[in-house]
């Protein structure tokens with residue numbers, strides 16, 4: 001084959017192949033765009049799967065001895081039932097008793113973890129209370145009627161579910177919630193400036209008021225998940241709640257708990273125990289828990305039986 005003929009053949013070959021290559025390349029870049037769009041725009045499918053209790057928690061339970069068989073009971077010493085409190089600071093004092101088997105709330109300074117009490121003002125996310133020897137301060141509480149719910153919890157935030165563990169009171173705050181006003185104790189003493197760092201455990205609370213809750217009616221108290229989940233703690237994530245005045249189907253009752261993550265299909269919990277879900281992707285998610293009656297209808301109780309929380313996953 002002559003040199004020129006060979007070159008000509010090469011040229012022809014190029015003429016045929018080049019557009020194909022171009023179209024292939026552009027097709028590729030189209031599909032690359034599509035992929036990018038799926039990642040950025042609406043959250044991609046997040047197939048969550050139910051997984052067993054994580055091994056690291058099973059190991060922690062073993063190391064705790066009998067603690068997880070404890071039946072801790074709480075008494076709300078303060079605020080008293082239907083107490084009227086002057087000022088926006090509310091001192092919570094609890095009495096812990098019952099069959100404790102070594103269970104005692106305390107934050108380990110080294111790990112920042114430990115047994116603690118979940119303290120819930122109205123239907124806000126719970127706050128952790130570790131050292132019961134000192135009162136827990138609900139700060140900046142808005143004027144009006146409020147509910148307080150408490151129950152003992154483990155270092156991994158799973159609640160104790162025995163009779164007497166959960167307590168609830170209703171109280172009223174007068175003149176509270178305005179940071180410009182001096183905060184006073186319940187005997188009317190003006191307290192130190194709220195700007196100083198208080199030595200007690202406590203939390204500034206955003207404004208909220210009690211729902212019209214009837215404590216003798218079925219009540220679902222949302223506990224977990226809440227807040228931010230990082231690294232190894234971000235998968236799996238536990239759903240946990242407290243249930244009063246209602247038995248779930250799988251426990252011989254007729255109620256169900258429905259949970260909805262983001263816009264996923266509703267799922268059901270038919271036994272009162274924590275569940276662990278795996279497969280979370282980074283970003284913000286909403287978790288909604290609802291108590292349903294035997295006909296699948298939400299059970300109304302002051303708006304507390306349907307609760308949504310936003311959580312953030314950072315893996």
Ligand SMILES: [Cu+2]
Nearest residue numbers: 128153156157
């Ligand atoms: Cu907790």
